[in-house]
Amino acid sequence: MFITLTSEDLTKVHFEASPLWETVTSLRALQAGTPLHRPWIAEARQRITASEEPLGREHLRILTTLVQPQGFIADSLTPTPTRADTFAEALNAVAEVPAELWLRDLDCLEGRKPTGYVRATLDELRADVDAAVPRIVAALRWYWHTAVEPYWPKLRSILLADIDSRLDELSRYGIQEVFKTLHPSVRATSTGLEITRGCEATDLPAPGSGLILVPNAFVWPSTLVLNIAPFVPTITYAPRGVGRLWETTRETRESPVSRLLGRTRAQILAQLDVPMTTTQLACALDLAAGTVNSHLKVLADSGLAEALRAGREVFYQRGRVGEELLARA
Structure with missing residues (x-):
């Protein structure tokens, strides 16, 4: 994947700590059993099992259809983060994603030739997208409160510390040095960023949209890239110190x-x-x-x-x- 960066884009690079992005990527860590996050995974599974939410099983079925252990994650789950985004505000942005973008995501997931409950759930969501979106939002809200929110202060601390460190690096050495230290899969060129993971989108953001860098604990050891219109190009990367998180x-x-x-x-x-x-x-x-x-x-x-x-x-x-x-x- 390649993210083209104009001189205007480089003036709009900024960092965000996003509770929604942590919530979405934690679903992947939960399913994959990421070794670094085993202490959290054990506690999160206990909290999910102990949840008294009648629709908890349905919520989890929907979320694990949209976020699987590897591969494509529905872009509509992670719209462009904004400054000082609370989880509630970010969830409102998810609810406002147009139906055609959800259908685009569901088509991408369908293209992976899923089987079992994933295939059945995709068919169910596609049948009535307008009705599906409130269900997705409710599922995210339940999962956040159950599995992620109790740990958000600790997560947020390490994210903000990373941002502070990167901003200091930016002021001392410039944006190119920041890019070099994001992740081994991210390589800066004279015209943008080359990322060895991910696939090229056909509907790219407009030049001059900027770039958002999101430290994200649960994305470790990989990165996650959002580079499709109408969203602002976004790269998540593991923050410094994530190895000591738990x-x-x-x-x-x-x-x-x-x-x-x-x-x-x-x-x-x-x-x-x-x-x-x-x-x-x-x-x-x-x-x-x-x-x-x-x-x-x-x-x-x-x-x-x-x-x-x-x-x-x-x-x-x-x-x-x-x-x-x-x-x-």
């Missing part, structure tokens, strides 16, 4: 770090594998926010942790000294 807090009760810093500060430092807010840390460790904030200040003042701002929120992550301390312990 790590549990390191045992600190009797560790040398615990004896040096005290148990609570050692627990907080160990938890900062991904950037987290004071509130998130307080919830994770079952501590008062004020207590966590006091310890974070000490850790930050000593260089063991560092603060970074994303909009109105302040996240904390381990600093270089903190990483070295834990590595030596």
Whole structure:
């Protein structure tokens, strides 16, 4: 696949963290059993099984028809993300995708010659697209609340940290260096981006539409590309630090770090594998926010942790000294 980028497109490159894209790609990870996400997969399956939603089984049938373990994903599930998109706002955009675009997606899925329930579900959706879209939206809403929303604060933290890192890289070295570090399958040329995965679309976005880069934990180890009209070209890629996403807090009760810093500060430092807010840390460790904030200040003042701002929120992550301390312990 090739994404042509004009000089105008390059001025419109920006990053987005999208709860909808995470939700959709998590469906693939759930079915594929992606090793990196096994801790989440085990918990998500338990939550889905325990769900009291009467239509839960039907919701899952629809979603796993549109998002399968590999291959094409219905583009209409992931319309162009916008700044500060909440999941509800993104879901409204899904509901507003025209019927002809849904039919285009269903035709593409049909072209893969599906069998069993997938074939039957596709026929059912195609028979009345106008009636199918509200069902798809309801299925996405249920799945988000059940399997993804409980983990969104942690996911969002790592996505925003990646964006902050990429923006710093952009300001220092330029957009071409950013492109080089997105994913091994993405190669920058003088006229655009060549991506070794995916297939060419016939209905391409208009030149000058820009480019959206979306860090996405569940897309690992691959990428996902949206390059078809009327959407803005979009590339998802795994954020830096995704390998530590589901790590549990390191045992600190009797560790040398615990004896040096005290148990609570050692627990907080160990938890900062991904950037987290004071509130998130307080919830994770079952501590008062004020207590966590006091310890974070000490850790930050000593260089063991560092603060970074994303909009109105302040996240904390381990600093270089903190990483070295834990590595030596």
